[in-house]
Amino acid sequence: MNTNEPFIGMHKAELDTPALLIDLDKMEANIAAMANYFSKVNADLRPHVKTHKTPIIAHKQIAAGAIGVTCAKLGEAEAIIHAGIRDVLIANQVVGPQKIARLINLAKHSEIMVAVDNAQNVQAISEAAVAKGATVRMLVEVNIGMNRCGVEPGKPALELAEQIRRSQNLSFEGLMGYEGHTVAKPNRAERNTAAREAMQRLVDAKHYLEKHNVAVSIMSGGGTGTFNITGSIPEMTEVQAGSYVLMDATYYNVEGVGDHFDCALSVLATVVSRPHPNRVIVDTGLKVLAKEFGIPQPVGLNGVEMTGLSEEHGTMQVSDASVSLKPGDKLEILPTHCCTTVNLHDRYYGIRNGIVESVWNIAARGKAQ
């Protein structure tokens, strides 16, 4: 028997907690809204699976028009490719002999593509690809202002691209730049200015390569906060937005994002104690809710604020003592960071009209290698 089977058909309020819920209608509307946007611009959508980590959701995104997916880690790419998706970008550096061996193995079962920013890494991947008779597609990652990974635009990007073109069993596809320092700026005008300034560096890098006779087919970047900024730049061929599919309180409050996408993700909690009229304790702590973007708050409850998260407890202050929450009552918490919250759970309960319609194992949870 499928161990998830007993949950199907239950009302969500019957689920034991903590439980990670997806409102399926909202998720489908988010997928449709993003697909609709990318049907009208030059760029395509290559959604980031680091958010949901789950093959069936990736397949839904592709069915709606996405050209493939983006992964953060090799382990995520394995989970996705094993589920039949072939056009996968690992938008990070794959470093070290064990990981390069796994990358090459994936190239035998997919059109895997990987970001690089280092000459020795390019050489090591080429040698492994030759030994196995595989071909690996590559994007040069360019630092466009986030100051994390990536070579600088101009000559460093050109030199790495030329090395890839000279190397056996590698295919230079283009450039990648992530404007991660801009995607969550709440003010739309500021975000627009910062993101365009960042992406211009990627566009300049492309022109520099072309001036030196290096063709750039793929221009990849973007996130949920910049989907219709980066997505509207004519030189960009694909956008890696991920969070839009599930959303969270942080992105919902980014001006111009909450208009398009609704919060489909929540964590169901149970009140375990109400030791004082002004204090409610729930069973959702740091082991099921991320808080690096702020303490998550309950949905649809006035006068109730989550003020602290310890490992296994959420502490809520109740300013209105007539709020009726008592031990055993359930409530939903809206995450402030969907990606890291999902990583704390083993499965989603897919809810429609209040009823559990599907239970999806989060296949790439914890796949940090």
Place this chain on the structure above:
Amino acid sequence: MNTNEPFIGMHKAELDTPALLIDLDKMEANIAAMANYFSKVNADLRPHVKTHKTPIIAHKQIAAGAIGVTCAKLGEAEAIIHAGIRDVLIANQVVGPQKIARLINLAKHSEIMVAVDNAQNVQAISEAAVAKGATVRMLVEVNIGMNRCGVEPGKPALELAEQIRRSQNLSFEGLMGYEGHTVAKPNRAERNTAAREAMQRLVDAKHYLEKHNVAVSIMSGGGTGTFNITGSIPEMTEVQAGSYVLMDATYYNVEGVGDHFDCALSVLATVVSRPHPNRVIVDTGLKVLAKEFGIPQPVGLNGVEMTGLSEEHGTMQVSDASVSLKPGDKLEILPTHCCTTVNLHDRYYGIRNGIVESVWNIAARGKAQ
């Protein structure tokens, strides 16, 4: 074949990353040091498994003298009881019909004990125990100043204890109070004062119950930061310290704790990029390292500071450009919160003299229900 088998005998530097390492010599010394302390005082040790979440480590603690273990969640207790440990305290409220049914089932296979702070919860557990012919041991949780769960000392604690004594198939064992607001105060004198003040409330509650002819057999509380404060109070019968077994940078810097216990836990990382002489990027981000107690730092590297953690990346600033870190190099990171960091990993690599001696699946990882 055991999927962990290929790792045994490897040098730790050969492990792919991110990987969670235990220095076995240090862990064993921590277990011995704590056991030695509790061999000399009235109180016993009931170590908290929320830290390590792994049956074999719990068995080692018991073999060294611990009377049983403490769990945070029912799912942790199931993992531990299934591994043959019988004296288990769930130091939190078990609320709701599904969880109460699981609690009662565990009572058929163990001497399970649970914390309570609510009359309806006591009644529900009693009714379920009667229906199943099981007996559940109970501690009344008393709020001793942390202001999370727990009834107030005095009359509320007495009334709940008396209810338990009147209820069928329940056994009132005593009182529990967690001085969690004091355990990590770095200054020993301040910690001592605050912890003694908190524990006095529990002692007063005991005396109040005894004055009303309610015998209190068990007095449970304490953490790693107060093991030899709370552990030295004559009325306390057991201490729930957990972090001491693995330790982390936060507890190591609590005055009087680092003297007794060494840091046995680390996360092995790989440098994935060095795009600038002053910037190193490693493959350990928020999905493998908790940061609620501060950003973890590399072990034994001068002039290198981790300044940021995003989902999959750690960003390090290198003040000494002659530091030789390059892509592919490995380094160890010292967690700042062992419990939540362990919860992000599926297995430990047990290391002795640099070699992988054992691989332990973290059986209770993610068991948040």
